[in-house]
Amino acid sequence: MKNSRVLFSVPYLIFMAVFVVFPLGLLFYYAFFVQGFSLERFGNYFSSADEMATLFRSIGFAFTAALFCILIGYPAALILARSRSKFVPFILLLLTAPMWVNGLLRTIALGELFASRGAFMVIIGLTMDYLPFMLMPIYLVLKNIDKAYLEASTDLGANKWTTFYKVVLPLSMSGIISGFLMVFTPAVSTYYLSAYLGDNTTFMLGEELNLMFTKNHDYSGGAVIAIVLLSFVLISFFITNWLSKLGNKRGGII
């Protein structure tokens, strides 16, 4: 009778097995096992110059957008973390509120404001979409830095800039890294944003997967790209886990 508790999670476990684990297994099946086991599709993928150009272009766009997010988000996060204003919680809510507006409509509205299309617009769009994901982790880390470290640094003769560079920045590194991953991972797989704000030189992985599915009906080819995208997710997942373990060891600062 006392073990009846675990039984309550059975519907959840069945649901997750059917809709998460099994479909991910199917991706691998379609990529490797249709008509017998073969690595051919991956060989072809990684030796094709076109495919590699799309892969590195996607990485480049997502990386640049994440960098922009740091450049815009960090100063704002620092100001908000330092401020004693009672409006700070309200401003934080304001910063996340745009995410409640339909993402598709926001992208279209941004596109209508600017006449140009291309790589720059894609990066602006990605930056706008994912900025709150960068801001929040950095804000939380900065907020948790013990004030005593800053006082110690000043007492030891460091000026404001040295304190920032040698104390605050290293201590906030974990926030920057997790913010980076939270921006990079969804940005690298975007598809309607680059299709709408980009031109014929901004073809990205997400668009490619979409084409494979809607136009070519090439499920195995789609599965290969899906696995490439999945590997980005898994890498960032492990980095995040590693960071939080590191954080627990050091008492939660980093």
Place this chain on the structure above:
Amino acid sequence: MKKYLLWLPVVILLFFLYLPIISIVIKSFGNIESFGELFTSKKYIGAIANTFVIAIVSSLFATIIATMAVVGITKMGRRNKTATMIVNQLPIVNADIVVSFSLVLLFITLGIYNAGYLKLFFCHTLIALPFVLLTILPRMRQLDENLYDAALDLGATPFGAFWRVIIPQLMPAIVNGFLLGFTLSLDDFVITQYNNDGIHTISTVIYSAIAKKDIPNVFYALTTIIFGIILVGLCVYNFMFLRKRGKQK
């Protein structure tokens, strides 16, 4: 003066984030009759209704499954718990398009083609479920471990203990989880686009309108209304709730 200049990065950031939304609001007021159309036009009211019905049904379903799940998960052994939490994390971190594509493969494999709403109910439950679980789980951890066992010892059935003891304790987290699931479902585009079988939601109607380069003004009006409600809600929450809490301190 210098004090206000310091806030410049925050102001720029807010301006940047709100630029498209301001443009949407201006557009909706430029076409004031679209607010009326929102409630009269049969063409779009179906998609709007679909969006809300799917969001309510799926997040309700997700909330029920997640609430039951946390009761068991907190009792699991360490390894099973870790494995469960990793699987729970997968759809959260995974790209929308990869999740959509894998669901397409699932439905092909199972031979489910024109299932109408049913497919979307399942897909949207999947969108909400991991987040709802993560919202309720911390609250369950805070509960006294012996509460459930005490209820059983006093003669309650497992279901009775769950319904009369656990659920009331978890209620605030359950409501939060439901609301989170509801918004996530409302906002989804990619997963719906791939698995809709001809059932349209706000997002898919907007998407098909992009190709025609003519976004129905109705959706700008709807966005203005929803965002207006959210902004007013945030203001009320901030200035009444937070102030009250400040006083209690």
